Amino acid sequence: MELDKKKIAYISLAVILVIIFIFVISDGCAPDRPEMVQVIEIPDDAYGPEEWAKVYPLEYESWKKTKEPRPAGKSFYKKGWDTDRVIYDKLSEYPFMALLFNGWGFGIEYNEPRGHWYMRIDQDEIDPSRVGAGGVCLNCKTPYMDDLAEKHGKEFLHMEWEKAIAKIPEEHRDLGSTCYDCHSNEDMSLRTNRKVFTEGLECIGRKEFTRQEMRMLVCAQCHVTYNIQKDANMKSVGIEHPWVGSSWGDISIENIIAYIKDKKNIKEWTQNVTGFKLAYIRHPELEFFTRQSEHFNAGVACADCHMPYKVVGGSKISDHNLMSPLKDDLHACSKCHPQSKDRLREQVKAIQDRTVSLLLRAGYQTAVTAKIFEQVHKNETQGVKISSSLYNRAKDFYQEAFYRVVFIGAENSIGFHNPTEAGRILGDAVNFAARAEALLRQGLAVKNINVPENQPLDLSKYLNNRGVRGLDFKPEQEFEDPFGLQNIFVPRFKMGL
């Protein structure tokens, strides 16, 4: 019995050792398992990424990659910041924009942007006219914005650019949006950091949001349109989103235009060719995407496609190296769409080709009408005035067209975020602009003033020698109509290129 007990003890020990050995071996071969992140407290005022990076080094590393250019040739129509190192000039891509935006910064220099890393830096390098509005231009560019506006009051909004920039702590002066803008430092949950945006959402009746909605809103605090409020001296005194009358899932172009067309204190600039004081529409990604697009209705958020989950080492992270899925080899798409990537890419191209074709149609039609307005106004100075009924209706139609063209031109997906809505908006733009042309032609003809059958556009006048650096048209960057029809509407030789 004594011996048996000993035997059992030895065998037990051996078995235990073998089990431990197997456990150790097997664990050594297994991939790194996800680990709980170490909890270090992030202070409330950590505007820069430094403190956050200590706790979330992988997300930080991926965010830093927005500094690097993307492989060239992957996106068909958004070629900004690729390894070809070419700065793509939207005014050369779409020459009608040079005519339509002539009168302020957007008509001088309007580039396809670089990565998120450069969002603030780009402001220093672009033509100074683009930051002429003053401190208000920092709204989407620095996590300090709301604090600065609170500290310095309305004064800050129209503060001269250099002075406004100097108010940002020096070490963070070049910093674009950071961890602080989208995350709570306490529990890493999503939050937004723009008072104006919160007010905008309240205006459409929303205060509480699901996590999936927040995965849109953190992006949308910048990727929305906004208007700058001006005082009588054209000083910037506020910002607002033109969402009156809209609701979540239905912020319509119709409502936006109705609002900005009416409201006087948001007419930020004067269009040279027509002399009209106008408002403007900026990158309306949220508005466009959430208006009954397939992907929105399927419950997809911005982050699903632009920040897909990736495995880094043993950790699964949300990729903070934001970009178009096209440039990321459709990594995000393939999570839901098992089709071949070539086919998906072709499908994106089919959608974007159709959108570009219609954008050219609507853009040039609006430009033609603008040039006829120029003629109407010139004649007016010489005492020949056309019927005010025709004129007023044409002016109204012209604005309806103009804002639609700006909307789709500024939206960053070339129609992809909501393909059929893009077609609808541009089709209406064409109708408004062409009807305006019809009324003006009639009005001038009645006064014996002949508008040539093909109205010349004098585009080189608007495209060359722009701004302090004398920027010129880059013909190799121009997008041609993928369907080859544009020339019928505006013959090449009348474009003045």
Added chain:
Amino acid sequence: MELDKKKIAYISLAVILVIIFIFVISDGCAPDRPEMVQVIEIPDDAYGPEEWAKVYPLEYESWKKTKEPRPAGKSFYKKGWDTDRVIYDKLSEYPFMALLFNGWGFGIEYNEPRGHWYMRIDQDEIDPSRVGAGGVCLNCKTPYMDDLAEKHGKEFLHMEWEKAIAKIPEEHRDLGSTCYDCHSNEDMSLRTNRKVFTEGLECIGRKEFTRQEMRMLVCAQCHVTYNIQKDANMKSVGIEHPWVGSSWGDISIENIIAYIKDKKNIKEWTQNVTGFKLAYIRHPELEFFTRQSEHFNAGVACADCHMPYKVVGGSKISDHNLMSPLKDDLHACSKCHPQSKDRLREQVKAIQDRTVSLLLRAGYQTAVTAKIFEQVHKNETQGVKISSSLYNRAKDFYQEAFYRVVFIGAENSIGFHNPTEAGRILGDAVNFAARAEALLRQGLAVKNINVPENQPLDLSKYLNNRGVRGLDFKPEQEFEDPFGLQNIFVPRFKMGL
């Protein structure tokens, strides 16, 4: 031992009986297993379904169901042949069509069709103007067509309608397309039965097809556009598809229009309002769907959505009860799209709403331009002629617009078969039509002829008291612009409804 042997024999017998019993029982409870169909020879000349029905009773039963109306209210914009028993009148749904098609049958009676069962019968019940072209109207309506055309020569094509009908064997006179049109009687493989269609495919360079392509082509032998060739006396002498210059996957609206605009012998009618001799475009489902639509590029064929596989008894059959998937509760869609049917239905509606809005825009813009042409021509008879340069360009643009409107209006999916292509085509239609208006307004104004700011359309003139039965406008059937903008372009009080 003697006893043991007996025992074993009894036990063996009992076991065998039990096994047989279990086998019988279990088989009795199992579902019917698919069985090889019994091979009965189907004769080569089995034009009617009778012989085929003996071998394929389930397919035949499902085909016969096209006789029954569908539950009402399931389709948003294609409400034909529902249990509400209302005959939906396309000219009331889209009043601009009554103006544009005035001058021949389509402007008199143009109904949303009933099921396939009625394809031939409907011809007897509609206004006789719709079969004025003669025997040629049977091309898609009877499996005897090619035989009749061969037997009676070109004569058959312009044979008076009643005489042509009488050439079909009496027992099959009411029969639409049948088994014979799509299947080989030898091995049930897919085939087509229209010489004109085969020639059309050869014209785009295709002779051999995969089975999946055949699952489109059997439908497409009718669901395509075609033109009727006329001799100098406007007698029908042939049929053709306007596909010159196109290729498989790229039969474009641009190529179709270039062809039919030029070719003289396919101008089938004269548009009353403008006096123009015009061609026409019919239900271009194949052309529209195969031009880089999402579903086409995904490898989907017509039969996948309109003839989904269903289990009947123990057999899996391709459902021959053809209909819109909307009316079939999205049965076919759910095989690839696991989303909730409510969401899918909403997505279809979003696409169709946008298409209808643009179709109204393009249709009314074309109608406005047509009415201004009427004025131009009226003035011409009074000796006032506008600039021929303006006139010719406007006429060309007008036709480009008109054919695009007809194309999308005749295509049976309200944009769904290729959503972004629908937007592109309609956007171009708007541009062509509105530019034509601009040139005409100018031309008339130069001659001191005033076109009212809102051109009246006199629609009730075209909509009421149509044809032998004096059909009237049915206001309750009119589709309103889902986005509420149409009234801005053509104010209601100027429509003359």
